[in-house]
Amino acid sequence: MSFKTKIIWVPAYLLTLMLSFNTYAETLLHLTYDETNGTTSTIDKINKTIFPIEYSHLLPERVPGVSGNAFRTNGYSTWLAGQFDVASSNELTVETWIALESFPSTEENQRQESSLLHQKSETKGFNLAINTYGKWWLDININHQNFRIQAPENFPLYHWTHVAFTAKNGLVRLYVNGEIVAKRMTVVGDVQLASDSQFILGRAYKPQTSFGVFEVNGINAAYDETKIDSTNKSSKQLLTSYLEGKNTPWQQSIAVPTSRFEDDHLRPRYHAMPPANWTNEPHGLVAYQGKYHMFYQRTPNGPYKWMMHWGNMASEDFVNWTHLKDAFYPRVNTDKTLGLGSKGIWSGDVVIDKKGKAHAFYTSVNFDGAYDPGIAWASSSDPLLEEWTQHGGIIDKNTPNTGNITDFRDPYLWQEGNTWHMIIGSAEGNNGGVEYYTSTDINSGKWQRAENSFSSVAFSTMDIGSAIWEMPVFEYLGMHKGEKKYALIVSPIGGEMKKNQAPYVRSVYWTGTWKSNGKGRPGQFTPDYTTPKHLDIIHGHISPSVVRNSNNELVAIGIVDERSNAQFQNDLGWANTFSLPRILRLLEDGQTIGQVPAPQLNSLRKNTQAYNESNLKVNGEHKLAESGNQLEMTITLDANTQASEYGFLIATSPNKEEFTKVYYDGKNIVIDKLKSTLTQGLEESAIYKGDYDEEVFGKPEKFQVFIDHSIISVFINDKAVFANRIYPSRTDSTGLYLYSKGAETHFKNVEMHQLKSAN
Template structure:
């Protein structure tokens, strides 16, 4: 494993006589909340001649001090308004360096306006910016990337552009002396901190410069231009803040805008010097709002009117997510990582999102832990980083697992790259930080798909320690379908050896359900039965005949069985479904505060891309479930963890001894509630259960019931929104001999996601999309009913609690 290095570059190394093409390589770096590579700490002012005049007033200044929600930004010099483009999210303001800052969302908000003040041989464009993430791109190899822009005003043959690509490389391009000229920063752009940047055209001094002032110290890069060169201004083109000069779209999504906060953007008609810029940074940063937990928060305004977004389920602050993974207890807190696109509700170039909790219910979002990085393959094409590195995830950081050993957390993750080794592969990163904000990646991958396994594909490692041996299983694809790879080591930071025998004593072909690959494996001891330790193996088969919307459904399945230290012997070849009804999959697990095994999975969308774009987010996680072995010794039991009771807001509304034929309206109502309905199993109709999400006019309603054989969710009228792709009735076989006849329905409703537990033993999670609103704009489909058909059912007691949010209230 390599560690971060600080390379002090001689000043002459950055003095270019031609536009930058081959920049000096960088040493290995460690991300500290995305801190910049400290590769070239340059003494202030050492690279260029001082400007003749550096005290002029700006000819444009955007301070962004309008109130949160304002769609205009005033140019305080020209007194004209810039317009904030809004189509999905509102025009947000957050605490900035001085006053408010402008928050862009990465896909639908940016600012545009006119700027025509004449600029000739000298110009400075400067701004404060806190960048949450590097812009997305369409997962192209390095030499086919399309950058985003921090700020630009350009046409094909005039103007300027401060551009940045998906790996954090950035540069300043300006049309000077009759041609485009570029100075490229030899440092990656800092993340999660306020920095001040400035791009300077100094025709009088014969330089094009790029300045960065950040926590690591002032830096300057420059290239020579002909003395007296004049800047060609694109005065008729708009000045744009927070969006690329060349759009990249996929389907309905714009994917390469910027996810950032901006403050105090200025343009000068002089070439400002480093001393003045650094002085402004030093005075400004002293009073700036903390970037990662204030300026880069999502404001309360963004989802204030969203009646579908969950409030007490774990999920990212915005945009797109996939499976949670790597749930681990480290230094008295739980850390959960997850697949994340931080820049919009679309799936491109996965990061590892990160959130923390002390009880697995209340969560705090943290800066992303891992992100795609450059390899030696890209460095040979001219990238400023990646030299000598491999397996860094240039195409994405996919799912994995985290274990904590003696104060050090070790993350093993699927790395996907643009060719070369470890495409895909397994790579390791480590952290000794109590908050797991700082990670150091290994300089190369740990396991390659093609050596020694030669499987068609693999992903999603899962680890555990037994005695002195560490075990890793990896979801795999073979010619016969889904399977597992198994590796062991005595040293978690050492070499891994492929097991000589298959992980299971039963062939994977006979265990598979017709998939192409098994994802997200989990293997844990689950209990003891008849004097023998029992284990559970959970996988999520996908592809081939497995489908999201038709049988066999994409879902997690499991086997119970025994383990001899090297092989698992399942109790049965054909797996059991983790959920009664599909809709929840890929759980990540850890032992909870009381030592019991807890699982949290993804409950993915059943909505169109257009609806996800309109909402500005996609997918959520399940309520945490406690896993245990049921009395038959071969079935996994699931119930809500006790800590969920801490969400209850006051006392329950209770109805007792209600005999129901048809539907009975409860006095309680809500779309953020917990329902505990108890039934006399000796007094039931042929079909009985609950109705949730009922609108006053009956146009929207979801029924959940038992019909004597199956658990049913009827979503045919769950939503009047035509973007709902699963408005159907779904059935799931219910094993009454194992679970018992349903006598308890424990249901958690959180706007568009529900978690259902039957008899504290069987479970499923699903999505509904009630969209009816009242005259006041509030959600109208909040009715709750008891349900019975084919006879009368006696509900002995029904309790309904209103539930609080699991997240801190936004401060702005």
Template sequence: MAIALSCATNGSAFAQTSVNTQAAIDWRFEGADKERPQFHTQFAQPDFVPGVSGRAWRSDGFSSWVSAPLSLDANRGFSVEVWLALESYPSGYEAPADRLIPASILQQATRDAGFDIFIDAFGRWGFRVSTSGGAIRVQAKEPFPLNKWVHVAATYDPYSGEARLYLNGQLLAAKKTRPAMFRPAMSALEIANSWQRAPLGAFNINGLNAAYDNVKVMGGVLSPETIAANANSNTPPPAARSLVVPETRFAQDLQRPRYHALPPANWTNEPHGLIRRGATWHMFYQRTPNGPYKTLMTWGHMKSEDLVHWTDLPIALRPELQTDDFGFDMKGIWSGDVVTGPGGFAFAFYTSVNHSATFYNPGISMAISDDPDLINWKKAGPLIDRTGVRDFRDPYVWFEGGEAHMIVGAALGSSGGLAYYRCANLASRSCWKRQPPMAPFNEMDVGSEIWEMPVFEKIADGKYVLVANPIGGKVSKYGEPTTRGVYWIGDWDGATFKPDSLEPKMLDVLPGHLSPTVARDAGGELVGIGIVDERRTATAQLRAGWAHSFSLPRVWRLLPDGKTLGQSPLRSLEQLRNGSPLDITLAGSGERQAGDLGRMTEIKALFSSLPTQGTYGVTLAVSPDGREATRLYYDVERREFVLDKTHSTAGTDDEGPHILRGAYDEAAFGKPRDFHVYVDHSVVDVFINDAAAFSFRIYPAGVNSTGFGILSTSHTEAQVQAWRLNAAPVTLDQAEPR
């Protein structure tokens, strides 16, 4: 029986029902919800995953939300309940905390009406309700839990003027004002979509990346006892099973790689901190977990036993606040390195950025983990500021001579280069001391503004390799010089690197692969994995729902000339081969087709006779009618590799030059004879003579653009072997968070 009460507020009388409630919204996502919620998504269908009971709806973080009409009585008050598993905090602008536009867990709101359960990029969350007496805002004291199912509830009682916020059946916070009618909004109820957008170019960046189940909105006010009982009425499964990205989301995507490592969805960039702990490899990387755009970087994390099959793990490091409005890494966790240090602890060094003019912005910060799985980290805070350099980023760390050594990509004023530091005792945050320049960087630079992602490793007895990625200044993505990795071979005496030549060598014959991270395998071989960046428009990335891929792992070595880096595919990649190879000999001139094994292939073309003039090479991603084809060939006279993408795609999403040329060192690598090519949808990795390497992107639009063969302007003969390859999807870790 309803209990009718009345009171006066600002001269207006209204009635309120204190306990009895009636569900206006009750979504269980089982396909038979009577309210028939409307699912909004840019993909072919909504995502559904295992839920608290039955199935749950999975948002993608940037394009999807659910809505339905909702009418609430201003006099009765209301109650909201929802089960939620949140993978990550929403994205936001790289701006001071008070300029963030929060996301919404659930809302029916405008600026001055309705209600909103909100959350921002730092996990600060709460409940706002508009009343005839003004807005009431209830704020939780602790950040919202991640990677676990939780029960969230909120109520507003107009009779008492009290708004309440609950988590897992427990009252978190409440705020009581004078009695006031609820002021409903005339908009739809929406979950995972804020009432105010946060545009960033083609993107909206304050969506929510989560799984939802059992969403209820009721007229009337639920009692605390009822909310506690509802929270305890289900035993949800591990949230990891619900935060998986369903295969259906990208099932029809012709460009998404299937055996290259990349996050399950959204945006990635440089891998870094590749480290082997026991038999397990861990790789950290730049990640925006909420959409295919770059902002407020976090450190993604994945592991592998063989560098071929990967498991995605929870975000390792994310921007945080130490006070109400400031954190030393609040603007982003940029690239860095992970090493095993004293006591077997793992030490993560990263570039931290904030909004201070003086406090370590940018800075190099450290986090420490004693977790064998490297999931849990404790931040130690900033170590080094940019005193002495104009800008810097991306530390690389190694141990030598009883000390830790760190190099950091830097803007030195007149050129890019490195800042160099040493530390004798990692237990002291103040131990890092700036050293004199380790090399003559102004003479080594290519006209850049700053170097990024340095690597420094012993490559052979008495020889070291220094790798950097110069950017800015005269360097640009599609210009000359082009943004790409460069390296030097030289001598190291423990304090100074003396390159054999001041002129850098190109890490790749053709641009397209950047910023490798390296570590040694059990046999001591040096393995590198880089990023193969997008060469298509931001709008195309938005439509795809993901951006960038990691390269295949490469084994690094010093070639017999003693001055050139050689790169080979990791032998473990052979386990991807599916069945017996196609094996065919092709002779003659012109273009000759070898076969068609789909969009995931490994191709080896061994030329037994090499022309003395003209060109020869391979054709890839060829359509049956020849309208689409990618041509990769060697120009004998010019000693250059040429990538001809003029007819790679009939679509309009690609960008950048369609003809790429790169000098090839025949003296170091030998005349190109062995073309070893891996094709994985839009990503291509190439190895020449098991020594030279490069990677690039293509975007054939045709479903059947999967043929391959060889080409030459004069008579050649080549033995072609090719394998259809299996997919190696990145799996999601099923462990419950500790």
């Protein structure tokens, strides 16, 4: 089918009649997406053709649009694809509204662009393309020749944007919000459309698959009012279309609908986590203008780890969090500003100077040489910490006099007097360590590498077989026998450290003393011992970020990462979750960190009147009358028992096909996950033990247990703790039991609170 311009003489009355039908006749396709949420297709209003929506496990979504509803693509598994059978046209206008949450991802070492929409083959059609940095352009075939029209500015984020292109007599124009942003005279002739290819919206012309599972270069956006016309619309017409929807709010259009995970029985409900997709370590937990901000590693486009952003969430109580715009995302380095993280923005820290200005220091990784990796700096006075001025790289791994390091990442900062101190997790030869820098002017971007090592003990002696230390934290803990005691917390990875077998990747720490004159010169940490202690009794929680609360207590939130697999995460649409907020303190021995849940978690309790069972003598298993998978349970018992094992069972199905057992065996805290799930192929389905220092922590007589669907946290005697992941396959795996083996254990009381979901 070809549209040709012809001159036809008709009587005036017939011309008037024809013009009255002109708008309808010229429109070839019009998608409004006004179906109800979850509908798996949309309808072309012109031809009544059904356009299927491709999706995997997550049903297609409708969100508030410019007019009625809009179609929400999730960035990796949802897109529209339907047939559009026009072969050519001598005039063409394609337009749509788009609210883009993020630029598309791509594998770090194989950069592949994406497409906002396209109908394209190798030799025909059009492709409105965009890359991972927001650069976008139109590829179009006119008179059997391919042409590219490049937009001069990045595509807007966090706005409803009206985008269009027109073609007539070889002149192609690219519009944004009714204004021409680029144009090109090509050749006179018809636009050759790829009628043998589908019209696709929200998916790349050349999809990129990672690990054989994840499609990584899709579009994460909302679309509305998509039209194709066989005329060359004027600038005035396109401006009118823009003005009609100009003031449409974008926030709810790109917010993840609550319906997306409402039936997901594994997704946590009161733990902090991003609204969807992949997350990694939280960092930069900081108090700013009456709120706590937590920044975190984020891939907004899917449950995979490519082209990392800095997510941003804020809270007044460490429990209820508001999601804000991403603070940083990968950008192309320029001649003036290097270290912008063209491969990704990795972890770091945020501090506030004495004038109330925020400073972010982050790990920059780049495709080009400078600051790969490196430490980059940005500053902000924005009340929401959404808008930042990026100053670029300040410390490069390859800078002379950086020492015997082969890698480094994750800066952590603090101020004493007028001196700022920065430590950076590093690979020091064949072991992990920290690099150490100081500055007397945080606004200068000038940092001096310390002449002395941060620790008085060689890192090679302190290391436990890793290749690099990540996410260092250095904080004052308290007084002990007249001495100020500090803690150095790190997460050793690589080398001998493994995720799913000992020695496990986990956070470790040393306590010790710190000497610094506070006058611009470096200090030094002297650890109390060379072999570090585990922050958690059992592995699973890692990389805490810390901040002082209003009582000057040290609050920590880390990550409790997945123990599933890639396909499982792809199906769920999210991966990893943050830990509960914990209060860290120095225990009585002066060398051990004690941890308790932050008291703000009490606000989650549904009822002030707790459920209780008291004075229970158990030898074997005792089923509790209350059950659930979103609750807090506190068990107190008489630790003077002859039982060889005592503890509890959670996530238990009615027929005991599934359950997770936690107990003390006289030496170790144990989590038995042999029957935690009927799902096959997950990473951990065994018995895991952690050494328990009974002399410091006391024999377990109190278990405070938080269950949140697929994550559990167990605090012991208000001192020790661990967090772990479980994946019960059955929605009725909610039973709770007390447990004792070998002898009777007296459980004094079980107090239980069903918990609300956090905001």
